Amino acid sequence: MNLESIARNLDLKSLTPDLPGADGADVTAGYASDLLSDVLANAPEGGVLVTLQVHLNVVAVASHAELAGVIFSSGRVPDAEVIAKAVAEDLHLFATDADTFEVVGRLFALGVSSGRGA
Numbered sequence: 838m839n840l841e842s843i844a845r846n847l848d849l850k851s852l853t854p855d856l857p858g859a860d861g862a863d864v865t866a867g868y869a870s871d872l873l874s875d876v877l878a879n880a881p882e883g884g885v886l887v888t889l890q891v892h893l894n895v896v897a898v899a900s901h902a903e904l905a906g907v908i909f910s911s912g913r914v915p916d917a918e919v920i921a922k923a924v925a926e927d928l929h930l931f932a933t934d935a936d937t938f939e940v941v942g943r944l945f946a947l948g949v950s951s952g953r954g955a
């Protein structure tokens with residue numbers, strides 16, 4: 838499933854709508870954490886991150902971890918500087934009012950797993 842399909846199925850708001858490629862590579866894995874060192878060490882390359890954190894370091898970590906996108910949960914939205922940095926890093930950002938637990942459950946129902954095997 839690609840980012841565009843995930844966004845449509847989860848009714849996510851794209852924060853980087855002018856960034857091309859959301860309909861590109863498949864996202865088969867996801868990760869949820871608010872501890873950025875944990876994300877850096879464990880998030881699957883090409884995956885999607887679900888987090889409450891909305892500061893600039895999220896973009897830096899997600900880019901370094903080679904994630905496809907970030908979903909900000911619980912109605913949190915980063916400021917314009919964070920969004921601009923994500924566009925510069927070719928990182929798709931999305932927002933939702935749903936809490937992290939619900940987002941992860943809905944991702945799992947769509948077939949997005951942790952990528953760690955069963």
